[in-house]
Amino acid sequence: MAGDAGELPELDLEKYDADECVKIICLGDSAVGKSKLMERFLMDGYRPQQLSTYALTLYKYTTTVNGKTILVDFWDTAGQERFQSMHPSYYHKAHACIMVFDVQRKITYRNMANWYKELRDYRPEIPCLVVANKIDADMKVTQRSFNFAKKQGLPFYFVSAADGTNVVKVFKDAIHRAVNYKQNSSDFMDEVMRELENFELEQREGNSERDEEEEEEEPKEKPGSA
Numbered sequence: 495m496a497g498d499a500g501e502l503p504e505l506d507l508e509k510y511d512a513d514e515c516v517k518i519i520c521l522g523d524s525a526v527g528k529s530k531l532m533e534r535f536l537m538d539g540y541r542p543q544q545l546s547t548y549a550l551t552l553y554k555y556t557t558t559v560n561g562k563t564i565l566v567d568f569w570d571t572a573g574q575e576r577f578q579s580m581h582p583s584y585y586h587k588a589h590a591c592i593m594v595f596d597v598q599r600k601i602t603y604r605n606m607a608n609w610y611k612e613l614r615d616y617r618p619e620i621p622c623l624v625v626a627n628k629i630d631a632d633m634k635v636t637q638r639s640f641n642f643a644k645k646q647g648l649p650f651y652f653v654s655a656a657d658g659t660n661v662v663k664v665f666k667d668a669i670h671r672a673v674n675y676k677q678n679s680s681d682f683m684d685e686v687m688r689e690l691e692n693f694e695l696e697q698r699e700g701n702s703e704r705d706e707e708e709e710e711e712e713p714k715e716k717p718g719s720a
């Protein structure tokens with residue numbers, strides 16, 4: 495526990511230097527190749543960080559998008575997907591999602607609908623990319639149509655973590671979409687609004703406590719008087 499906490503200040507320092515930080519998560523059944531894909535993309539530059547408290551691995555990656563330094567936190571599960579559901583903190587403040595299935599196992603494709611539903615419960619708006627992995631095992635699958643992505647209006651990729659087909663493309667697209675989402679989403683305003691609401695609530699509670707002590711005051715403005 496104490497060890498995990500000790501790692502965090504270093505992460506924060508890096509964030510301080512970046513123009514923008516985005517969080518990208520990976521979803522899908524066990525053994526579809528999520529970890530392999532991340533490792534394939536990050537190959538030499540990655541430093542996996544096992545955060546046992548959160549049961550996940552964090553891969554940090556720095557890149558440039560439109561001249562800005564972008565720090566990417568790739569989140570990978572540490573096996574929690576076996577329970578067909580992830581902890582809410584996994585989704586918290588994610589800016590994009592890469593959803594993976596295994597072209598060799600139909601069930602992993604069928605389960606995409608469940609993963610997608612859970613994703614949308616927590617993150618209704620973030621970009622989501624659908625990835626059909628392991629095409630090296632049988633290239634013929636690329637002739638087949640997998641309609642889930644099209645139905646949901648999501649970008650779709652045939653990839654192979656084993657031979658590297660399309661891996662860089664998927665991750666680059668995910669980063670661009672994540673940065674775009676972060677810069678254009680209403681997340682920030684939502685946060686400001688929530689802060690304001692809390693502030694007003696506290697003020698009101700403070701006032702009503704005082705009202706109990708003092709004589710009741712005339713309301714300053716009657717509703718609809720403006």
Ligand SMILES: Nc1nc2c(ncn2[C@@H]2O[C@H](COP(=O)(O)OP(=O)(O)O)[C@@H](O)[C@H]2O)c(=O)[nH]1
Nearest residue numbers: 524525526527528529530627628631654655656
């Ligand atoms: N043939 C093939 N096997 C793969 C590919 N990607 C992953 N695997 C294998 O699938 C298994 C599960 O991969 P892993 O990345 O641990 O899956 P995760 O549970 O989704 O993280 C491992 O044995 C990998 O070697 C791929 O593109 N092609």
Ligand SMILES: [Mg+2]
Nearest residue numbers: 528529571573
């Ligand atoms: Mg894994």
